[in-house]
Amino acid sequence: MIGAIFLFSHGQAAADVRVPRLFSDGMVLQQQTANAVWGFASPGEQVTVKASWGAEANTLADASGDWRVMLKTPSHGTGHSLAVSGRNIIKIQDVAIGEVWLCAGQSNMGWKLGSTFGGEEEAAAAIAPNFRIFVSQREHWHEPLRESRDRLAKWSPCNPESAAATSAVSYYFGRTLQRALGVPVGIIVQAYAGTPIEGWMPTEIQKDDPRMMAAIQDMQKRSRRYPVKDALETFQKELLVYNNKIAAGETMKNQFRVLQPPFITKPATLGHQYPAHIFNAMIHPVRPYGIKGAIWYQGERNSKNVPQALNYRKQLTRLISYYRSSWHELSDGNVAPDFPFYFTQLPSWHAPQQKPVEGLESPWVINREMMRLVTSDATNTGMAVTIDTGDEIALHPQNKKPIGIRHACMALVQTYGRNIAGSGPVFRKRTIQGKRIVLEFDSVGGGLVPARPGKLNSFAIAGQDMQWHWADATIEGNTVAVSSPLLSHPVAVRYAWAMNPSQRNLLYNAEGFPASPFRTDAWPLFDPDVDKIMEVDKPKKPDGYQATDWQRPAIKVTLQPKVQ
Numbered sequence: 001m002i003g004a005i006f007l008f009s010h011g012q013a014a015a016d017v018r019v020p021r022l023f024s025d026g027m028v029l030q031q032q033t034a035n036a037v038w039g040f041a042s043p044g045e046q047v048t049v050k051a052s053w054g055a056e057a058n059t060l061a062d063a064s065g066d067w068r069v070m071l072k073t074p075s076h077g078t079g080h081s082l083a084v085s086g087r088n089i090i091k092i093q094d095v096a097i098g099e100v101w102l103c104a105g106q107s108n109m110g111w112k113l114g115s116t117f118g119g120e121e122e123a124a125a126a127i128a129p130n131f132r133i134f135v136s137q138r139e140h141w142h143e144p145l146r147e148s149r150d151r152l153a154k155w156s157p158c159n160p161e162s163a164a165a166t167s168a169v170s171y172y173f174g175r176t177l178q179r180a181l182g183v184p185v186g187i188i189v190q191a192y193a194g195t196p197i198e199g200w201m202p203t204e205i206q207k208d209d210p211r212m213m214a215a216i217q218d219m220q221k222r223s224r225r226y227p228v229k230d231a232l233e234t235f236q237k238e239l240l241v242y243n244n245k246i247a248a249g250e251t252m253k254n255q256f257r258v259l260q261p262p263f264i265t266k267p268a269t270l271g272h273q274y275p276a277h278i279f280n281a282m283i284h285p286v287r288p289y290g291i292k293g294a295i296w297y298q299g300e301r302n303s304k305n306v307p308q309a310l311n312y313r314k315q316l317t318r319l320i321s322y323y324r325s326s327w328h329e330l331s332d333g334n335v336a337p338d339f340p341f342y343f344t345q346l347p348s349w350h351a352p353q354q355k356p357v358e359g360l361e362s363p364w365v366i367n368r369e370m371m372r373l374v375t376s377d378a379t380n381t382g383m384a385v386t387i388d389t390g391d392e393i394a395l396h397p398q399n400k401k402p403i404g405i406r407h408a409c410m411a412l413v414q415t416y417g418r419n420i421a422g423s424g425p426v427f428r429k430r431t432i433q434g435k436r437i438v439l440e441f442d443s444v445g446g447g448l449v450p451a452r453p454g455k456l457n458s459f460a461i462a463g464q465d466m467q468w469h470w471a472d473a474t475i476e477g478n479t480v481a482v483s484s485p486l487l488s489h490p491v492a493v494r495y496a497w498a499m500n501p502s503q504r505n506l507l508y509n510a511e512g513f514p515a516s517p518f519r520t521d522a523w524p525l526f527d528p529d530v531d532k533i534m535e536v537d538k539p540k541k542p543d544g545y546q547a548t549d550w551q552r553p554a555i556k557v558t559l560q561p562k563v564q
Contacts, residue, residue, distance in 0.1 A: 015042035015065075017086035020147040022289055026155035028096045028132050028186025030290035031076045034334045037084070038068035040146070045086045052081045052095075061086075066146070070332050073097050073290075076183035078130060096130060098184030099177065100290060101411075103170035103191075104200070104283070105297035105344070108396060110138075110191030113171045114164035116398045117549045126163035126171075131178040131185050133158060133166050137260035138192040139281035140199070140272040148285045149239065149261040151246045155186070167191060169297055169344065172404025173411075180412055180559040188289065190282040192272065196301045197315045199278035205322050211311050212275055219274055223267030231264050238262035283323075288330035293340030293415060294323065295407050300346065300395065303367040305533045306360050306526045313370035316343065317377045340415045342382045342407050345371050345516060347390030347397055350539060353498035356460035357468040360534045362499040366525055368517050382410045385424055385516045388451070388502050388552040393539045399549045406513065409557060420557040421445040424513030430493060430520040436483035437461065437493050437520070444478045446510030451553055456480070458504035462492045466523060480507065492521035499536075502550055512553040 019039035029035045037049050041061040049069050050056045057069035071082075080095040103109060113119040137150040156162040163171055167189045178185035192199075198212050206212045242261055253259050264270040272278065296316075303309040320341045328337040346364045358365060368387070375381050384406040391397035406423070413422030425441040425448060441448065450456050461471035461484050471482045471493065482493050496506060496517040507515040 015045070016088050017041045017045070017047055017084055017090060019084055019090060019092075020285065021150070021153045022134065022188075022286060023082070023084075023092060024154050025093045026096075026132055026157060027092065027134075028098055028100050028155070028184055029071075029073050030100045030292055031073055031097045031183070033290060034070040034072045034332070035290035036068055036288045036331050036334070037071050037082070038066070039084065040065050041067055041086050047084065047086045050083045050085070053077075070334060078184060096132060096184035096186070098130070098186065099181060099292050100186045100188065101174065101177075102286070102291050102294040103167060103173065103187050103189045104294065105191055106195045106301055107191070107193035108300065108344075108400075109169055109297035110167050110189070110193060111169070111396050111400060112164065113166055113168040113400075116168045116400045118401065119164070119168060119398075122401075123160050123164035126158050126160055126175070128158040128175060128178060130183075131158040131175055132156065133162055133171075133174070133187055133189065135166060135189045136282065136286075137258070138263070138272075139261055140192065140263055140274075140277040141281040142270050142274070142277060144280045144284040146285065148281070149242075151243070152251060152258055152260075168400035169404045169407070170295070172401050173295055173407045176405050176408035176559065177411060180408070180418070181416065188286055188291070190286065192278050192282060194301055195272055195278050195298070197298055197312065197319060198275040199273065200283065200298070201276065201279055201315075201319050201322055203276040205318065206275060206315075209311070209315070211308070216275060219268035219271075223269040226267035228267060228270065231267060231270055235262055235264050288327050288335060290331065291327070291335060291339065293342070293411065295342045295344070295411075297344035297403075299344075299367050299371070300364075303346065303363045303536070305535050306363045306366050306531075307528070307533060309363040309366035309370060310526060312367050313373050313377070316371065316374050320374075320378050320381065338380045340380050340382075340411060341378070342384065342410050343371060343374070344384050344403055344407070345386050347386040347403075348388070348500040348502040349390050349392070349395065349397075350499040350536075351392060352503040353496075353501045355468075355498070356470045357462075357494050358498040360526070360531055361536070362497075363534075363536055364499050365497050365517055369519065369525075372516050372518060380414070382414055382423065383516065384410060385514050387496055387517060388506060388514050388550060390500065390502060390550075391547050392500060393541050393545055394547055395538065398547055402552065402555070405555060409513075409555070409559075412559070420559070421509060421511035421513060425507060425509050425515040427495070427515070427518040427520075432490065435488055435490065436481050437490050438476075439480045439482060439493060439520075441478060441480075441515070443513075444509050445513070448475045448478060448480065449508050449510050449553075450475070451506045451508055451514075452551070454505055456505050456507060458496045458501055458506050460494045460497060461487060461490050462494075462521070463487050463489055464491055466492075468494065492519070492523070494519040494521070508553050511557055512555040514552075
């Protein structure tokens with residue numbers, strides 16, 4: 001617990017120095033840099049932050065009572081403490097120094113380990129005191145919040161209870177990193193279900209996006225019937241009830257769910273779909289906490305149709321740029337201006353692929369292509385390919401383990417310089433050789449292989465008429481040769497171009513990482529003058545449906561575990 005030692009008594013008025021719950025017992029600070037530490041006090045009050053390793057920083061609270069210092073950290077270690085003093089002293093114990101990562105996104109980022117394949121067994125054995133987890137309950141707000149309203153948020157060491165309740169993707173990511181690096185690792189998990197990427201950025205940086213502006217106009221129009229004043233008054237009453245319950249020592253809403261701050265659903269202008277509202281409550285309050293990098297799992301909400309999915313390339317690139325520049329500026333340059341940012345490609349969903357190439361009915365494949373292109377648009381980024389995970393029916397698949405581990409392997413290679421495979425084959429170049437097209441790849445690792453014995457059957461090929469045919473695909477060294485007896489003059493290839501290509505014989509490298517869907521053509525994916533917008537439908541769950549995991553090649557890399 002954070003203890004406050006009061007320096008004044010006998011009725012003397014004194015405004016307490018406070019810190020957000022990010023700064024609490026068990027926290028992890030980024031090593032070998034200067035970390036932002038901030039909080040609240042009386043305007044003009046002097047605040048001092050002292051660390052057990054000898055670092056000290058001083059400042060004065062500004063006219064609003066906000067203060068922030070930059071505290072230098074040494075190399076990794078545990079057993080440290082902080083003292084934050086003004087008119088009172090706050091003691092923060094069991095501080096670790098190591099590697100800190102932000103894990104953000106929508107529901108599949110937040111999906112709990114205990115609700116995944118093998119998650120209960122994994123959680124039962126999850127005892128790792130130097131892997132630490134900070135999770136905030138979902139919140140949104142129409143103005144930037146100075147701090148989260150979640151009064152139960154705290155740093156927790158990884159144990160069976162905290163692991164089971166933690167995001168599965170971020171758990172496997174952080175746990176794999178901690179084992180491989182042998183240093184403390186902290187993850188800050190900020191996830192909110194059903195949220196569009198527009199909600200995760202300030203409105204002012206998106207005003208040149210016609211789609212966002214149109215969405216704002218639509219929500220404003222639909223909101224006229226719901227008085228804003230009434231919604232805010234109801235919220236304040238519910239917030240008071242929440243705070244009173246917390247003050248009384250209550251923590252659970254029911255047997256299974258913890259108490260969480262209230263949120264507004266109507267009007268839409270105050271809701272969680274409105275641009276900037278997630279950023280205001282989930283990112284603004286944790287920025288500029290010292291981080292090494294970020295992983296991101298979001299995009300389902302921005303892939304309801306092809307035009308929407310096509311816009312995602314621009315949106316994701318903008319979000320990455322803004323997070324980096326603002327974090328760097330607000331941390332006085334201590335968080336890197338190009339910190340690593342890794343994102344999750346959308347997994348497979350819907351019925352297994354039957355056609356060589358799916359079209360307007362399959363916006364998720366367009367989103368995957370947009371993410372693939374972002375890795376070229378923005379430096380120091382990477383994409384965890386997930387087409388061999390997912391579920392034919394469920395929007396929230398239970399096979400999250402490969403995703404988290406792939407993110408960790410990518411970080412180990414690109415961020416920490418490990419000499420292992422960190423991703424699957426990456427399409428680099430195509431060469432037309434008469435009746436066939438030869439595809440070259442990077443990141444081939446120990447060589448190109450199919451997912452299972454037999455021929456690759458996930459490639460399509462077309463001529464100038466843009467008609468797609470299933471292709472014969474043969475691995476030749478570090479290339480794949482693609483052809484069809486129906487084409488004498490092929491010009492283009494697409495790979496795994498469908499909502500759910502998971503049951504095809506996909507392309508991997510020998511280390512067990514899949515290749516991303518890709519295309520060699522630049523043909524328009526949507527013509528607004530001709531094409532009709534098609535919304536992706538949610539599959540109906542058959543009676544008695546039971547999700548099962550899919551077979552995929554095992555990841556074959558040595559992570560050199562060093563458990564502390």
